[in-house]
Amino acid sequence: MITPLVPVTEPDLRGRERQYVNEALDEGWISSSGRFIDRFEREFAAYCGVKHAIACCNGTVALHLILATLGIGPGDEVLVPSFTYIASANAVTYTGATPVLVESDPTTWNLDPERLEEALTPRCKALIAVHLYGRPCAMPALRAFAARHGLHLIEDAAEAHGATIGGRKAGAWGLAAAFSFFGNKLVTTGEGGMVTTDDDLLAEQLRLYKGQGMDPERRYWFSVVGYNYRMTNLAAAIGCAQLERVDQLLEQRLRIAGAYRERLLPYADRFGWQLASEDPESRHVHWLFSLRVPGRHRDPLMAFLRERGIDSRPFFHALHTLPVYQDGRFHGHRRLDHARLLGETGLNLPTYSRLDEHTIDRITAAMVEYFAPHTTVRG
Ligand SMILES: *Cc1c(COP(=O)(O)O)cnc(C)c1O
Secondary structure, three states: OOOOOEOOOOOOOOOOHHHHHHHHHHHOOOOOOOHHHHHHHHHHHHHHOOOEEEEEOOHHHHHHHHHHHOOOOOOOEEEEEOOOOOHHHHHHHHOOOEEEEEOEOOOOOOEOHHHOHHHOOOOEEEEEEEOHHHOOOOHHHHHHHHHHOOOEEEEEOOOOOOOEEOOEEOOOOOOEEEEEOEOOOOOOOEOOEEEEEOOHHHHHHHHHHHEOOEOOOOOOOEOOOOOEOOOOHHHHHHHHHHHHOHHHHHHHHHHHHHHHHHHHHHHHHHHOOEEOOOOOOEEOOOOOEEEEOOHHHHHHHHHHHHHOOEOOEEOOOOHHHOHHHOOHHHHOOOOOHHHHHHHHHEEEEOOOOOOOHHHHHHHHHHHHHHHHHHOOOOO
16 A cells, blocks of 8 residues: 655645535525625634735735735835745736845744845835744834835735734734635635735725726726736635634644644754744744754755655745846845745645644654764764
């Protein structure tokens, strides 16, 4: 018998997902209106503690929708961490504006608030704070910076459903935030996204641009060029079922992260592993459990795990190392070594609800097995 590969993620659809999708099908509401859309938006807004949530078809367009609605375009610049998933920067590029890449903090792995100033120019209009792998950014510092320089603060919360900073949810700190509900995210709708905001006027404009720009009072009357970024009621049906169990989904992530930490920390010094730093002020939701290892060992370790039936993922490449964003205008020839090193040294281990302790034992034992011959035992 072939043992299946332990995956990095899998969706947890053990609630009412199937029931709600069937209800939507039975009722004939399969497109972009319907009760599940309304309910999902209302409940997601309440969950995040914001006034408005606007559903869209994925996280990338949620980001683009925010930027486009704010009127960001050619000639503008937007600060984005270099170490992030590419969608954070691509959404800026779609508007014709330039993403300007910022250095990361080597311990939090998020953008370093101390390194924003050096990237700032008079053309900067916005700052995108990405809560990477579920760890929330230092939002109070980023908020202060954005306010001081008149920047729109936008959160990319695609990986951070339920994360909190000082008790306040990710998605409730910026002028607006984008979430993703892709199949591997903490809360999923298959493909899907959401924009959250407390700003009434912005919410109205976001809805206008999301729905092709059609005047809500006058059918087929268009005064702006909008987009079709709508979510389907079928996707929202899945989202409603996921939200009913969001606390359980988060508990599983915390359980898994705790189990990994317990098993990996005793070896961290000896093997040169770096786990995410702990911050008592915030709740890290561990979308994917992550760690850094000495760079030369990262890819061989992943190959070794794979031979033992365990899948893993490398960290994202820092954007300034990629062909699309290596040009000097994206990073002003700043070195951004921490961002680059993160991309070269990090990996994500399997993180999904059904992952049991026995499998975590197997994974961590394989890591120790790989590293043992590569170190001289000290002391
Ligand atoms: C997943 C993700 C996105 C994009 O979401 P999609 O739904 O895949 O378009 C954006 N930013 C980050 C940080 C992500 O992880």
